[in-house]
Amino acid sequence: MAESRHGPRERMVFSAAQLIRRDGVGATGMRDVAAHAGAPRGSLQHYFPGGKEQLVNEAVAWAGRYAGGRVARFLAGLDEPAPSGLFAAMAAQWTHEYETDGFAAGCPVAAATVDCAATGSATREAVAAAFSAWRGPVAEALTGMGVPAARAGSLATLMISALEGAILMARAEQDVRPLTTVVRELGPLLDAAVVSSV
Amino acid sequence: MAESRHGPRERMVFSAAQLIRRDGVGATGMRDVAAHAGAPRGSLQHYFPGGKEQLVNEAVAWAGRYAGGRVARFLAGLDEPAPSGLFAAMAAQWTHEYETDGFAAGCPVAAATVDCAATGSATREAVAAAFSAWRGPVAEALTGMGVPAARAGSLATLMISALEGAILMARAEQDVRPLTTVVRELGPLLDAAVVSSV
DNA sequence: CCGCTACTATGACAGCGGTCATAGTCGGCC
């Protein structure tokens, strides 16, 4: 298994993110995380003395870094860089997963937000940081494509908002249509923000 | 209290929605719902023999009807009907709540989606129905404003997606900026979809 | 008064949650 390359601690964080995005924070048990990661239960309190909250926070932070890191790879995969293409690639990751693996899972950051925004301020801050770690690279990518810096941040917020909402609706309806719809409708707006370099 | 006008059953459904949108489905206990509604605990199994799932489903359905019903009132409150105005009114409801009551609560439909989409197919269908009961009136309102019927549904999906995502980010960051940003960036796109009646 | 239905009121139960406590194992290093 490729997972063996990663240490047990990393695997547990990864597994926590996986289970959280499927079942939510409340329904994800520590024992489940250990079992899913193939890690001993005793390691939980060893690596995460802060308990469940620490594990959740690290899972959220990991998800944020992962999402932010994907942006660069999406950019590299575009034939002709355009904001709409980036957005389409971001959404395509989800449509692909839903079409091949089903609609079981959503975004772990969204799950943590819903379950921990009211209680647990530490987790709330972790979620905010995750969104920031995601929005940053998106905004940078937009500026790199010719979007004025003043608007890049706003459009990044819009892109992530629309994507998160579409993920929710897609899971609810068990249909990727919300994702494709959002990509189609938002694409022209995004491309129109590029200042023509002609 | 005005709540006394409603029967205890209705109050419990309402309270369930309130607690779910604040703490999530998993963290909301049946006893909490009864206490919040000022209803006797024994009434739970009387009115909701289907247990927690039935209560959650009805709370979600109520939220969907509520959101759909608000659309008409938003429309009536607009000086000059425009898609951007409707969207701004939808978002303003949230910014107002967040600015006056804090960022404790989110959308109950989103919470139910996150917590029950993987398990509990009945709840998943209830969530899908709630989104539909929300999207329908929005799409109708758009057509009434001159948006071609073919695009109204798509734009309604986009509006709700962006709004839900912005709600998530606003709660995470404890700032209404995502909501205002989404309204500002999406407004022109929405108004541009109106076929000129000149 | 009886019987019936709607609703209320408690208590108990089984299960699972996160967390603590304790003991065991392994591997390196003086």
Place this chain on the structure above:
DNA sequence: GGCCGACTATGACCGCTGTCATAGTAGCGG
């Protein structure tokens, strides 16, 4: 070897959850 730190392994604890069972009350038609 002997020690020590890192990690593993279990078991127990307490609190909470949803649900069931049972008993009780209020109102009403006969």
